[in-house]
Amino acid sequence: MPWLAFVIQIPxxxxxxxxxxxxxxxxxxxxxxxxxxVLTFAATIWAFHGADRTWGLMWPQVLAAVLGYGVFLAGVGLGWLLPWLVARSQR
Structure with a gap:
């Protein structure tokens, strides 16, 4: 049920x-x-299935959501820097 973690992240x-x-x-x-x-979705699924369920039944959802947010923000951050890096390398 990694879809719940991904749906929570959509807004x-x-x-x-x-x-x-x-x-x-x-x-x-x-x-x-x-x-x-795409990377966020893959990270969310991976985190959900890789979570240690001995910490509780909610832990897979929490880990999937946190990792999904992190991957999304990292990707957007790199995308924010990408035009600047390309413009700088062309000088």
Whole structure:
């Protein structure tokens, strides 16, 4: 049931994604957000199935949500730096 952890994250992803898209070049935003969502979904599923259930039945959901948020924010952060790094390397 990793879907619950992913569904809980959707409102935050929508807000952060909307803030990320504002003022960014269009050629970066789509691939960055799509790639970040795919990685986040994979991390959420991996964390849910890899969680130690001896800590409680809620622990897989908590770990999946926390890891999903972390991966999403890391991906958006890298996507925020990507245009700057590419522009800097072309100088």
């Amino acid at each position: 935050v992803f929508a807000i952060v994604g909307w803030l990320f898209v504002r003022g960014r070049p269009a050629r970066w935003t789509g691939p960055v957000l799509l790639g970040t969502l």
